[in-house]
Amino acid sequence: MLNRFSTLSRRSVRRWLYPFISLAIAIGLVVGSPSPSPALPWADLIFRGVQIIQLSKVSDREEVAIGRQINQQLINSEFRLYRNRSINEYVDQIGQQLAAKSDRPRIPYTFQVVEDNRVNAFATAGGYVYVTTGLMKIADNEAQLASVLGHETGHVEGRHLLQQMRQTAIARGVATAAGLDRSTLAGIGVELALRRPNSRQDEFEADERGLRILSRAGYAPSAMVAFMEKLLKGGSLPTFLSTHPNTKDRIEALKRSINSTSTSGSNTNPGNGLDSAAYKAKIQPLLSRS
Numbered sequence: 001m002l003n004r005f006s007t008l009s010r011r012s013v014r015r016w017l018y019p020f021i022s023l024a025i026a027i028g029l030v031v032g033s034p035s036p037s038p039a040l041p042w043a044d045l046i047f048r049g050v051q052i053i054q055l056s057k058v059s060d061r062e063e064v065a066i067g068r069q070i071n072q073q074l075i076n077s078e079f080r081l082y083r084n085r086s087i088n089e090y091v092d093q094i095g096q097q098l099a100a101k102s103d104r105p106r107i108p109y110t111f112q113v114v115e116d117n118r119v120n121a122f123a124t125a126g127g128y129v130y131v132t133t134g135l136m137k138i139a140d141n142e143a144q145l146a147s148v149l150g151h152e153t154g155h156v157e158g159r160h161l162l163q164q165m166r167q168t169a170i171a172r173g174v175a176t177a178a179g180l181d182r183s184t185l186a187g188i189g190v191e192l193a194l195r196r197p198n199s200r201q202d203e204f205e206a207d208e209r210g211l212r213i214l215s216r217a218g219y220a221p222s223a224m225v226a227f228m229e230k231l232l233k234g235g236s237l238p239t240f241l242s243t244h245p246n247t248k249d250r251i252e253a254l255k256r257s258i259n260s261t262s263t264s265g266s267n268t269n270p271g272n273g274l275d276s277a278a279y280k281a282k283i284q285p286l287l288s289r290s
Contacts, residue, residue, distance in 0.1 A: 054179045055166045060107050060126075062182075063162060067126025069186035070193065071110070074124075078194060082113040082133050084285045091149070094142065095129060098150050101216035102157045102209075109156070111149065119231065123152035124193045125161050133286055140230070142282070143223030143273030147214055151224070154209030160202045164192050207250055211257055220271030221258050225251055 053062055075081055082088065095111030109127035114120075116132040123129045129152045131145070139145045155161065165188050169175040174184055198206070207224070215221050232247050273279075280287065 052179045053182050053185055055169065055175055058162060060104075063159070064107055064126035066162075066182060066186050066189060067110075067124050067128045069182065070124045070189040071112075071128050073186065073190045074130075074193070075112075078190070080115045082115040082286075084113075087136075087283060087285055088113055090282050091131060091136075091145075094146050095149050095153070097217045098146060098153050098213050099127070101213050102153050104157050107156075109153070121148045121152055122193055123155040123161065124189055125156075125159075125165070127156055129153060129156065136283055137286055138230075139227060139279070141223065141274050141276045141279045143214075143219045143271065144227040144230075145279070146217070146219045146273055147210065147224035147227055150214040150217070150219075151206050151210035153213055154206035155198065155202065157209050157213075158202065158205055160198055160206065161189060161192060164196070164198070165189050168192065204250065204253060207254055208257060211254060215261070215271065218271060219273045221261070222270070223273065225254050225258070228254070 053066070058066075091113050092111045095109060099105060099109040104127075107127045109129065111129045111131070113136070114130050114132045117134040117137075118132055119135045119138055121129075121131040121135055129149060131148060131152075135148060136145060139148070165185055166175075168188050169180050169185065174180065211221055211224055214224060228247055228251050232251070
């Protein structure tokens with residue numbers, strides 16, 4: 001009887017002890033962060049504890065969740081989305097065609113139009129891509145707009161912002177051995193998306209990826225070069241290119257890629273989307289507000 005009682009007692013202890021240890025670990029992951037934070041209720045600590053992100057390997061699901069959190073912060077405090085339904089549906093339609101031809105077609109891409117006269121476009125984590133109304137107005141045709149969306153999709157495909165977020169977190173010493181709290185990581189993502197340019201290597205890679213995506217979707221690859229040349233001839237470089245590597249070098253690299261493809265005979269179709277009148281008709285609500 002005593003032996004049986006002892007066995008039951010040990011089982012009871014383990015049954016209560018293991019959840020307690022798990023709770024302590026979850027709380028320790030949060031309160032052990034080097035960044036000071038205000039006291040939080042236990043329930044909040046537990047909730048935040050299970051959101052620790054392993055920086056060495058972020059799953060697609062985690063990346064999309066981080067991107068969603070970044071998006072919420074951006075649209076709540078950093079800029080205003082353009083609300084015309086037809087324009088948003090048009091941009092999303094182009095974007096989804098491109099995303100389907102990327103090397104990461106299974107994540108849910110979100111293409112959004114930002115109400116801003118500056119010429120700009122950028123992407124964050126998890127398939128979130130943004131383009132300004134200013135850029136849409138200056139593009140000559142749909143293929144040129146698609147070339148920009150394709151370039152930004154290339155950043156998503158290469159997980160470039162996620163890599164920058166990892167590097168920044170480690171450099172700032174906010175990452176622990178276990179990883180980093182999702183909210184902190186999302187905050188870094190907002191800062192990087194708005195205020196820090198991509199590396200030279202990332203930009204050249206996004207150009208190559210974007211050009212491939214553009215061609216796969218049936219658009220004219222020449223449109224990417226034409227749009228960059230147009231912006232370069234415009235005098236002072238717009239926001240879209242001013243923080244990127246030398247635009248002339250990028251144009252030359254793209255021309256070499258297009259010529260190489262043409263010479264090999266793998267793509268003799270000049271591509272679609274070059275009808276300027278059709279494009280202007282599609283974005284007429286934007287032009288009428290100019």
